[in-house]
Structures are given as structure tokens and as C-alpha cells.
Amino acid sequence: MLNRDDDILQAAEDWRNAGHGVALATVVETWGSAPRPAGSSLVINDDGTFLGSVSGGCVEGAVVTEALDVIQSGEPKLLEFGVADETAWQVGLSCGGTIRVFVEKVD
């Protein structure tokens, strides 16, 4: 079913063990009609390869870009996406909801 993030976290571990830089992005809060519930995750490696999702596909591109920064810096980030966000025109959620995504490096 839709809540199975099983293979995603295993992929993060495998990538890390293979020497990749890896970041984990997790939906930590949602308001309104957010497409994926809290706990949904996206894993990204330093090739820009990603698995999983934090939305219906609307903000993944932006999350991947931020995740590459996090892999570089090692500092976690809290991202917010929604119609009120100033970047909404580029990467807002079409459903009208708002989500917060925590991005952290696996190290």
C-alpha cells in the first residue's frame, strides 16, 4: 500500500555503505490537503538519484536541490512548501496544503 517506505530507507543505508553522500527528507508536518502524510520520506544521494516522495511530485525537485546542499554542509534544514510560500509559483503544492520537510544528512 501507499505507506510502504520499506525499500527507501534500506536504499539509503545501502547507498551510504557504498560510499555515497546521502540525505533523508521527511515530511514532519502537514496542514490542509497535503498529498503525503507526516513520516513520508524521500532519500537522495550525491548523484541526485532519489527514491520515495514527500508530495505528489510537486516539490520533489526543490527538495532534491536542498538535499544536495545538506549533503555538502552536513547541517539539517527545515523546508516549508505551500501556497503562502514565496516560492509557491515555482514549486507550490497544487492541492493548496502546506508541508514542512526536515532534511538531514546520513552520516
Added chain:
Amino acid sequence: MKLSTLTELNAERAARRPAIVVTDISSGEQRLVKAADFAADPLRDALAKQLRMGKSGSVEVDGKKLFLNVHAPTAKLVIVGAVHISQALAPLARSLGYDVTVVDPRTAFASVERFPDVPLIAEWPELALPPLNVDHYTAFVAVTHDPKIDDPALLHAFARDCFYIGALGSKKTHARRADRLKAQGASDSDIAKIHAPIGLAIGAVSPSEIAVSIMAEITATLRLPKASAS
């Protein structure tokens, strides 16, 4: 997340044990709480609630916002008896997110024509059940009405501590079943775990309605606090 935390988390998930990752989202500080440590944890009430709902969420503790990421195993449903009720129960349970397996040694019942999309094992419970790794995150129903099949299946479910065990049959049938199971070594507390007659009392008549009443009872057992789930 530390790689060691991720590795530990993945090991818990592979073993089908629940675990919760607690993250302070302003500092990034993080810890993994394993099932065995839930009861002694300072956040135990919040952890228990999130786990029961199978839902991740935030709590505020001492002015800190903590995110509780719940990793609960996917619930399984084992249906012993490839009967008419099971034909309705299997797809309903799958739509609710359960991994479903149907077991029935009677090949006339356990046929692909009757169960086109469900893993089906046409073997006696003694052979069929051990490889299924029935565990606490398994709901187990015995609906053949045949003691030769239902009884050994129920004994297996007791031993594996399934969160829900249900068996088809009237109160009278159930009383006879209880006697038989006790004669085979089941305890009173084992017998008390059986939901029988199976399903919530919603006046179900058709196989599909009985399937709804069974899944409603399983849902209540999974999601309601222990005291109020009967």
C-alpha cells in the same frame, strides 16, 4: 541521521518490530526508540498513542518540538478457510493495507478461480503456517468451521501472540471449541484471546457484510486503546 541509527532502524523494520525515531527538528538531535524500550521511555504516552495509530506526528516537550516518526510493521492477515466469507474478506483487507494470505487444505475451496489475486496455500495449517512467520502484527481468522483445520491453526496463532484472533461459530460451537483446544494444551488466557462469534455485532447477513464486521473488529483491536477494545 547517523548511519548507525539508520542501520539499527532497518534491522528493527526487517524483523517486523516497531520503532520510533524521535527528532528535535530545531537542533537535529535524534534518537531511536525500539519496541522493548517504549515502556520505560519518558515520552511513553505519546509514543504509545502514535504507535497505536500507526501515525507519525509532532509533540511539544519542554518548549522543544519533537517529531515522532513511527515505523510500524505492515499488518498481515492470515485467513484459514477459503470460504465464501474469505472471498469478500481478502480484497477488503487488502484495500485496508493488510498483507493477506489464505490457507485451506481443501483444494476445491482453495482455487485460483475463487481467489484470483490473493496468495493462496492449499495445505494443512501445520505445513502452511510456519513459513508465513505469523507474528504480533498479524490478525488471524479461522473460518472453515472444521475443527480439523481451525483448531491447529488457532493453536499456532496463540503461540505467535497475534494481535487479533477470531473464529467463526456460535457461542455453543465456541464453547465446544474451547474444550477441545484446552484438551490440546491451550490456557484460559489463550481461549480468552479468541473473538467468537467473530466480528462486531452489526447484524451482518451476507458474506460481504460479515467481512465488514470482521475488519471492523480487527481495526478496533488495532487502533483503540487496550481497555476499550473488546
